[in-house]
Amino acid sequence: MPLISPWRADFPAIDALQRQGQTYLDSAATTQKPQALLDALMHYYCNGAANVHRAQHLPGAHATQAFEASRSKVSHWLNAADSGQIIFTHGATSALNLLAYGLEGVFSAGDEIAISALEHHANLLPWQQLAQRRNLKLVILPLDAHGLIDLDAASALIGPNTRLLAVSQFSNVLGAWQPLPRLLALARAQGALTVVDGAQGVVHGRHDVQALGCDFYVFSSHKLYGPEGLGVIYAGNEALPKLAHWQFGGEMVLTADYRHAEFRAAPLGFEAGTPPIASVIGLGATLDYLDSLDQRAVADHEAQLHKRLLEGLQQRDRVRVLGAPELALVSFVVEGVHNADLAHLLTEQGIAVRAGHHCAMPLLKHLGLPGAIRVSLGLYNDSDDLLRLFSALDQSLELLA
Structure with missing residues (x-):
């Protein structure tokens, strides 16, 4: 049939x-786009593109309103407690690099970072390079015969020296949901920070980040039927203050002179420069469409x-x-x-x-x-x-x- x-x-x-x-x-690499997204992009570009948060003119006000409305839509989609926990980046890879650099200060030589044996390069290389920069130990959690992270091995490998666990929610090669509740609980018991790569998982079903209990959740727009060049970080309120600024420039600065600067808090403090405005607005339209199904x-x-x-x-x-x-x-x-x-x-x-x-x-x-x-x-x-x-x-x- x-x-x-x-x-x-x-x-x-x-x-x-x-x-x-x-x-x-080939939708795991990138998805095709709904008409609702195309209409939103056309509306934005045909009715006056403008930068966000900075201009007082009407096009700027409209762009800022649409941009921040999309932030609220992402927050709702993930059931975050507050839209201020949503940070926009230029992709999931950019998001994971932001975390690897922004969290560098919480590590000391000899600390451990745990990842799994099935990670996408984007959730391997930033942590690998951080480990090399700070003389940390990168611990690889093995898989069982079904392609799942082995929980028995993980319980032995995640220990008092573990400062961070970074794992995929859903494997982009093996197509299996990973046992996140148990893994995150193991990390929390050791006081470790947790990062979930949701690039593949976010596409299937609705995921409640508060129920999940991770510190950071990352995904890319283009796999969720949205535009390319846009990534999203959810940051829990307790973990967010641990994140140091890592890119510097326009918009993220609060005050500056030649020898000193102070920076904005999240989320704007982590969105230096002109953000992917059209993509953010487009993702909001995509989420509206998906929410209607x-x-x-x-x-x-x-x-x-x-x-x-x-x-x-x-x-x-x-x-x-x-x-x-x-x-x-x-x-x-x-x-x-x-x-x-x-x-x-x-x-x-x-x-x-x-x-x-x-x-x-x-x-x-x-x-x-x-x-x-x-x-x-x-x-x-x-x-x-x-x-x-x-x-x-x-x-x-x-x-x-």
Whole structure:
């Protein structure tokens, strides 16, 4: 029975891509955008772009109002206690680097930072480099046989020297929800700060940061059906004062002379320079759109589509699925076939999937693989997209036999 997405028409690029003979199955890298976002961007640019917080003229007032309204919408989406806990950056990578530099002062030589073996480079390299700068120990939490962070190992490795735990909510390679409640509890018991990389997790369902209990939660707009070039940090009220300013320039300064300066508190104190104004306004429009959807229907559609994807891949000889994916994406390899060769043949047939190490090179090395194919789904995908994928995969495997 066909599985049809009732929201497909809300994303004009999907039909445009289909007219080009393309089936888009790379939403974990970036999503296509709803018409509501396109309308908001057009309205902003056609009715007078202006910088925020600084100008007293009408265009500036309108831009500032829309910008801060989006901050409130993000706060509502995450159930933060206050919109002042929401900091805008130029991407999730920028957000994680802000934390790694801004929290540097809380560490002393010999302290430990714990991350997991499955982290995206954006949640590995900033902490790795911080450890090298401050003579810290980077502790890697291993995975179990299902691709989840091993809780028994974590309980032994997270100890009195742990000052920070930084882990992904949902793996961008293995497609599995990580056991955050237990992990965060282990870190809190040691008085450690906690950072959650929600870049993949934020897209699926509504996540309550107060219930989650992390100190910092980070995500990127472009994976949540929003514009590129925008990241978000949620900072808990107790952790926020520990965050030192790390970028300096316009807007974030309170007073300055040639030899001294004082800086604004969060959030503006961490948004130096001109922010990604249009993207922030666009994200607000995207959240309005997402908030209008039947969340249960979205979750059910995503679950059914993922089940069909997983079953279809498992039914094919020589295909090995990585881990135990639960939702949204599946990474796989084919016995005797290089992932780049298979990706090339799929691309020639108009199937847009991702190949390589997926910005998680240490994880793929640990698995003994040079790379993998990743198929990832958005709420606009339907069963016809999967049929085209499977047809192209079968033809490719015949050629590569």
